[in-house]
Amino acid sequence: QQQVRQSSQSLTVWEGETAILNCSYENSAFDYFPWYQQFPGEGPALLIAIRSVSDKKEDGRFTIFFNKREKNLSLHIKDSQPGDSATYFCAARPYNNNAPRFGAGTKLSVKP
């Protein structure tokens, strides 16, 4: 069973729009939530991350909104660009070990 769930396998937006990628989890032991970006033929790379003590983390056009009570989070990509087209993985790391779990990924396409 997937410990981290991403609600959409794919998402298409137009250039300039805000893309919203959703993620949820069940395990209360998770305390750190990174998002990874993967381009074809490459390994995933860390994009942005949030700790469970925060409800928002912003880095340029990328923002994570986190709801600890509901056990969900979302990644907002403002002013989406065609170069943002990639697969985005939500991940979660438990406080008591070093083994992050990943969601199934959302493939984002940004149309010019």
Place this chain on the structure above:
Amino acid sequence: GGIITQTPKFLIGQEGQKLTLKCQQNFNHDTMYWYRQDSGKGLRLIYYSITENDLQKGDLSEGYDASREKKSSFSLTVTSAQKNEMAVFLCASSPDSAETLYFGSGTRLTVL
């Protein structure tokens, strides 16, 4: 900076064959991981290792063995390849906190 090198990039095997995938890192990280990436299922943790000669099972360890004989290398063995093994295997390393995983570009396994 450092790099994760996975060899081979492409591996073709026969059903029932024992196959070994290799991973090297020069970050001097303590923790290393093997994940399997299947389309639509995201990244699933097979094994990880928090130090030389340590092995920890992930969520998908059945059918695999791993070996961490040196801090810089972590190998994965598919003990008996099955046709449904066709996937990309990703190796990663991280500092102790596991807040950022650094991934290699993967080994694509095809079983005939």
